[in-house]
Amino acid sequence: MATFISVPLKKSSDVDLVKPLSKYVTSTYPAGDEQAEYIRAVEELNKLRRSALGRPLDKHESSLEILLRYYDQLCAVEPKFPFSENQLCLTFTWKDAFDKGSLFGGSVKLALASLGYEKTCVLFNAAALASQIASEQNLENDEGLKNAAKFYQLASGAFSHIKDTVLSALNREPTMDIAPETVGTLSMIMLAQAQEVFFLKATTDRMKDAVIAKLSNQAAEFYGDAFKQCQYKDNLPKYFYFQEVLPVLAAKHCIMQANAELHQSVLAKQKKRFGEEIARLQHAAELVKTVASRYDEYVSVKDLTDKINRSLVAAKKDNDFIYHDRVPEVKDLEPIGKAVLVKATAISPPLSQKFADVFEKMVPMAVQQSMTVYSQRKSETVNRLVGTMREATNLCNGVLASLNLPAALEDLSGDSIPQSIAEKSRSIVQQGGLQSIEQLIKDLPELLTRNREILDEALKMLDDEETTDNELRAKFNQRWNRTPSGDLYKPLRAEGANFRSILDKAVQADQVVKDRYNAHCEMIALLCKPESELSAALPSANPMKTLQGSEVVNVLRAQLAQLDEVKREREALESDIKGVTFDMCGTFLTALAKDGAINEEQLSLGQLDKMYSEHNQKVQASLRQQEELLGKIQVAHQEFSSLKQSNTEANQREEVLKKLASAHDSYVEISSNLREGTKFYNDLTEILLKFQNKCCDIVFARKTERDELLKELQQSIAREPSAPNFNVPAYQSQPPTAPGGPTPAPRTIFVPPQAPPQTQDKSLPPARPPPPNLTPAASTPVTPTPTGNPPPVAPPSAAQGPPYPAYQGYPQYFQMPMGYNPYAYGQYNVPYVPYQAPPGQAGYPGAPPGTQGYPGYPQQPSQQNYYPQQ
Numbered sequence: 001m002a003t004f005i006s007v008p009l010k011k012s013s014d015v016d017l018v019k020p021l022s023k024y025v026t027s028t029y030p031a032g033d034e035q036a037e038y039i040r041a042v043e044e045l046n047k048l049r050r051s052a053l054g055r056p057l058d059k060h061e062s063s064l065e066i067l068l069r070y071y072d073q074l075c076a077v078e079p080k081f082p083f084s085e086n087q088l089c090l091t092f093t094w095k096d097a098f099d100k101g102s103l104f105g106g107s108v109k110l111a112l113a114s115l116g117y118e119k120t121c122v123l124f125n126a127a128a129l130a131s132q133i134a135s136e137q138n139l140e141n142d143e144g145l146k147n148a149a150k151f152y153q154l155a156s157g158a159f160s161h162i163k164d165t166v167l168s169a170l171n172r173e174p175t176m177d178i179a180p181e182t183v184g185t186l187s188m189i190m191l192a193q194a195q196e197v198f199f200l201k202a203t204t205d206r207m208k209d210a211v212i213a214k215l216s217n218q219a220a221e222f223y224g225d226a227f228k229q230c231q232y233k234d235n236l237p238k239y240f241y242f243q244e245v246l247p248v249l250a251a252k253h254c255i256m257q258a259n260a261e262l263h264q265s266v267l268a269k270q271k272k273r274f275g276e277e278i279a280r281l282q283h284a285a286e287l288v289k290t291v292a293s294r295y296d297e298y299v300s301v302k303d304l305t306d307k308i309n310r311s312l313v314a315a316k317k318d319n320d321f322i323y324h325d326r327v328p329e330v331k332d333l334e335p336i337g338k339a340v341l342v343k344a345t346a347i348s349p350p351l352s353q354k355f356a357d358v359f360e361k362m363v364p365m366a367v368q369q370s371m372t373v374y375s376q377r378k379s380e381t382v383n384r385l386v387g388t389m390r391e392a393t394n395l396c397n398g399v400l401a402s403l404n405l406p407a408a409l410e411d412l413s414g415d416s417i418p419q420s421i422a423e424k425s426r427s428i429v430q431q432g433g434l435q436s437i438e439q440l441i442k443d444l445p446e447l448l449t450r451n452r453e454i455l456d457e458a459l460k461m462l463d464d465e466e467t468t469d470n471e472l473r474a475k476f477n478q479r480w481n482r483t484p485s486g487d488l489y490k491p492l493r494a495e496g497a498n499f500r501s502i503l504d505k506a507v508q509a510d511q512v513v514k515d516r517y518n519a520h521c522e523m524i525a526l527l528c529k530p531e532s533e534l535s536a537a538l539p540s541a542n543p544m545k546t547l548q549g550s551e552v553v554n555v556l557r558a559q560l561a562q563l564d565e566v567k568r569e570r571e572a573l574e575s576d577i578k579g580v581t582f583d584m585c586g587t588f589l590t591a592l593a594k595d596g597a598i599n600e601e602q603l604s605l606g607q608l609d610k611m612y613s614e615h616n617q618k619v620q621a622s623l624r625q626q627e628e629l630l631g632k633i634q635v636a637h638q639e640f641s642s643l644k645q646s647n648t649e650a651n652q653r654e655e656v657l658k659k660l661a662s663a664h665d666s667y668v669e670i671s672s673n674l675r676e677g678t679k680f681y682n683d684l685t686e687i688l689l690k691f692q693n694k695c696c697d698i699v700f701a702r703k704t705e706r707d708e709l710l711k712e713l714q715q716s717i718a719r720e721p722s723a724p725n726f727n728v729p730a731y732q733s734q735p736p737t738a739p740g741g742p743t744p745a746p747r748t749i750f751v752p753p754q755a756p757p758q759t760q761d762k763s764l765p766p767a768r769p770p771p772p773n774l775t776p777a778a779s780t781p782v783t784p785t786p787t788g789n790p791p792p793v794a795p796p797s798a799a800q801g802p803p804y805p806a807y808q809g810y811p812q813y814f815q816m817p818m819g820y821n822p823y824a825y826g827q828y829n830v831p832y833v834p835y836q837a838p839p840g841q842a843g844y845p846g847a848p849p850g851t852q853g854y855p856g857y858p859q860q861p862s863q864q865n866y867y868p869q870q
Contacts, residue, residue: 003248003252003299004135004148004193005193005248005249006131006132006135007127007128007131007132008097008098008128008241009125009129010095010124010125011094011095012092012094012095012121013092013094013111014050014054015049015091015093017045017049018042018043018046020088020089020090021045022039027690027693028368034361037361038359038362041359041362044358045077045358045359048066048069048073049070051070052066052069052070052122053070053125060133064126064129064151065352065353067122068352069352069354070122071119071122071123071126071351071352072349072351072355073355073358074118074119074122075119075350076350076357076359077357077359078115078116078119080359080363080364080365081365083114083115084113085113085114085483085488085702086492087694088697089698089702090113090118091111091113091704091708092111092112092113092114092115092121093109093110093111094110094111094117094175095108095109096108096110096175096176098177099176108175108176108712109175109708110174110175110712111704111705111708111709111712112170112171112172113705114169116165116169116170117169117170120162120165120170120178123162123347124159124177124183126154127154127155127156127158127159127162127186130152130155130158131151131190133147134147134148134149134152134155135148137151139200142204145204148193148197149194152190152342153342153343155186155187156188156190156194156342156345157187157345157347159184159186160187163184166178166180167180171483172482172483184229187344188222188225188226188229189245189249190344191222191342191344192223192225192226192249192252194342195222195342196219196252198341199215202215209263209264209267210263210264210267211339212263213259213260213261213267213337214336214337214338214339215341216256216257216259217256217260217336217337217338218340218341219256220252220254220256220257220260223249223253223256226249227249227250227253230242230245230246230249244298247294247298248298248299250295251294251299251301252299254288254291255287255291255301257287258284258287258288258304258308259284260336261280261284261336262280262281262284262304262311264280264336265277265278265280265281265311265315268280273325274315274318274319274325275319275325275327275328277315278312278316279327279328279330279333281308281311281315282312282330284312285305285309288301288308363588364592367585367598369600370588370603370604371584371585373604374584374600374603374604374607377604377608378608381608382577382578382580382612385577385616385619386574386578388619389570389573389574389619389622389623392570392623392626393570394665396563396567398665399630400560400633401658401662403633403637404654404661405560405633405637406557407421408637408640408654408657409557409560409640417534417535417538421534421657421661422531422534424527424661425527425531425534425664427668428524428527428528428664428667431667431671433524434524434525437517437667437670440671441513441517444674444681447682448506448507448510448681450681450685451681451684451685454685454689454691454692455496455691455692458496458688458691458692458696461695462485462489462493462695462699464699465699465703466486469485469706470485472710479713480713482706482709488702492691492694492698499687502684503684506681509673510677513670513677517666517670519666520662520663520667523660523663524664524666524667526663527663527667538653538657539652539653539656552640553640556637559629559636562629563626563630563633566622566626569622576615580612584603587603587607588600588603
């Protein structure tokens, strides 16, 4: 009776995990020990997949352990990599476990770029292998019964988990083997078998009949529910697997119910209810009789039938002779109780006992994304503080340049180069002068062109693949049931549009820098000249030596010294702001483990405010101090200007000195802007290359998916009938009956042993005609040689079947053994005997020339063939 159902495994195509995952690791993590460790982990994951799916698995617990370990690793790695169609695209192909396909169409399979699909199929295989391991257990001992119950409950839980998660894990309709209705049915079957194992355990341990009856009745209910689910689903009964399973489920339902009635009859006998005992035994006998008559080829119930019949005969005998108790109807019997001792195992990773995450040190994607946003927030905060200080410094330099300070204080003699102007000239020369700026300006268009080409090439790949996808969608219509490329590429196109906008803004910023350079180019060139030429280019003025010891000059110099000190403090503060660091990874991990989600904005803003609040106060204090000093300097400069002698030469000299000071500041700012622009373009090149690689990867994955889908469509088209079904009219299928006349008897077709030529099947080639019985006048009669051969038999008028040797051969000829080769004489040491005509038969006439036919025989057209052409 112990016939248990197991589930076949799904088969997967080979997938290379190393290349795409390693590429993501190298592009995301910097080179070093961490990157090398993650690449080794990727290789271990690939080896684990090959061990779990790349070879046939034994029906042993160690094989199940490998599958569960791979499933646990997939669950652990899923939040750490951006597995999706438009990011890290890995296409997994799995065949249907039940639909074996056809000779020309092939088996049904589905290819999806979804890690959830891979997890679902791996869990299905784990459940299927668990069912196979359970069915191989020895149910004669306690250990086998315990293991069988454990594995059946694990299989039931796995199938139930797939039922609840498969639709959310896949973005399209799944294959029938992992569809919710299929795995729900399989889960119920596994649970019923686990309940039956507990029934067998209770029977082996000779527990009370009341307990055994309840266990058996519950198993019967489980089998009945599973049978109904199989029978009433539209798609399941068409599979050969379920065609074999349905009779087993029906038989098991009857057998478990018969066992429940058998053990309940024992209770009735103990309670002196002999009529109830007979009724239950009769019901049990009817159930096993049904099994024996309908499902005997699937399940044997001989032992159970004998046991029930013996009990029934004894009960009837005792009741007829002793008790005379009334036998009630089955519908009037009290229902048997039920006892559920099984439960589907909850699927909560890790399922493997030996699982160790090879990516343990890699943080989840949620933390990585939070870290990225946090880094952007931190950069914005730093840039805001540093930008505020730099704007204040530029404002200060502009005010001093408009006042010609400190050059005005240094040019009291009126005929020498001021010290500050000389220092600025030397600074420009040391930084490369005009040549360095012109080279930087010349390099910018090349960098811009390179970035535009990379971006255009990436977007062109998306456009080409989307065009192909739209053409195939228009060709196959609803059959082309994959995500449209236009919808899939929306994030990438938005990212590309953002890059193009950045490049356009960069072009505008480059033009602003060039215009500023053109405005100050003449004065910058003057600063690049030697001191003698610079001194000669400066207009001379009357000496102002009377101001050298004045109090106003001393006050201005003291205030300028304080302003320089503010600038130096500001530079130190900028370095401190850029040097602030804090590892938010631990904070995000703690929040993720505690709440299951990360409130990045709240955590990041709170931490940034804590880190930069003190620096923000120092920046504001520096700005206030600068504002106070500039106000005092402007007041002192007005007094200083009133004391100076005013003439044309002095005004011209002061104007040139102002332009030189402004040119120096512009040179420093332009050089800084150009270097930042060069760095920006170089950094953007790396980002665009990553974007291009991302586009290339997703386009390649889409092409692979497209090829798989095209192959699947071709197979499905090959499986479809070439013409639709139609009904034959009644007058064509039934001969007309004469009105009022008797119904004619059906015609009997008699086929004689040798059918006449007119009854020959038209599908066969025409019979070869017999040779002509003519004796040409020119031919010489052949003298026959007397032999012992029987007279020849006339050739048949119709084509015959294979010439099986059903008669005795001619004398002097040997029967051909099996495998005889008529072209290899001597292989059986048989001498060659030339043909000798039998007595009384003339030989055939010689063949006419090739261009003539036999005389007196109708000629056949040369182009007509005996056999129909294919």
